[in-house]
Amino acid sequence: MAPIPVKPGKYKIHAHIIGPGSLLTATEYAVKHGAPVITDRFNPLPIEQEWIIDHPEAGQEAQTGSPYVIHLAYHPAAGLVVPEDRVFVNSVPRAEWSQFSFEQVIGGIKILSDKGLALRAGHRGAQITLVPPKPEFQETWTLEYVGPIPTE
Template sequence: MPPIPIKPGIYKIHAHIIGPSALVTATEHAVDHGAPVITDRLNPLPIEQEWLIEPAEPVPGAPYVVRLAQHVDAGLVTADDRLYVNAVSREQLARFTFETVIGGVKILSDKGLALRANHRGAQITLVEPKPEFQETWTLEFVSPAFEE
């Protein structure tokens, strides 16, 4: 499917996994490549669960970067086919595109790998895209960028 445009702004990213609602969440403890990014229950404190999605470059059709809404110096990076959040330069942030799928969107890396939530609490992995429930996401628009 062709990539779809996403309105720049602050979002909660819901994983389609069985059980209570699960959101993309930055964990509190860093490892080699940054803090692992998991799916977890809605829990606004102290875990970060709101993300700023914006084009990587100011040109139509550009891929997107994803940063923590409250700590914009930290954004999503990929290493070893896993998702992390880390304070790196904008050029080092992972780039993503979005495609419409049944029930939501598929989030794809610049290498064409899909984000996958295996179960709540597991680190999000990047896999070859398949039509699977665990690779489907819902983007809940919270607000335009940098507004409360």
């Protein structure tokens, strides 16, 4: 599939896994590479479940196939990083955040790393991993647009 453009903004990122609805969620504790990113049930406090999807350099124009970075909506310095094919959120310089692209697939979208690996949610509570893309529902996501990127 070809990459698709995504409107920069604040999103909830829904996982397609068996069981109750799950969202991409930053955990509350840090380990070696930052806080592991998992899927969890909807939490009424959006602090760790709303994400900003933006271009690597804020203010760029959206273009088909252009890369994006993802960071916590309420912690603008905490972006997604992918050491050892596992997804973490960490407060490192924006230039060190991992870059992603999005592809339309049946039932949603696939989120791909700059190495062409797909984000995979094995089950609720499992850390998000990157795997070679396959047509599996655990690699399918839905982006729920919440609003524009907050300007402060």
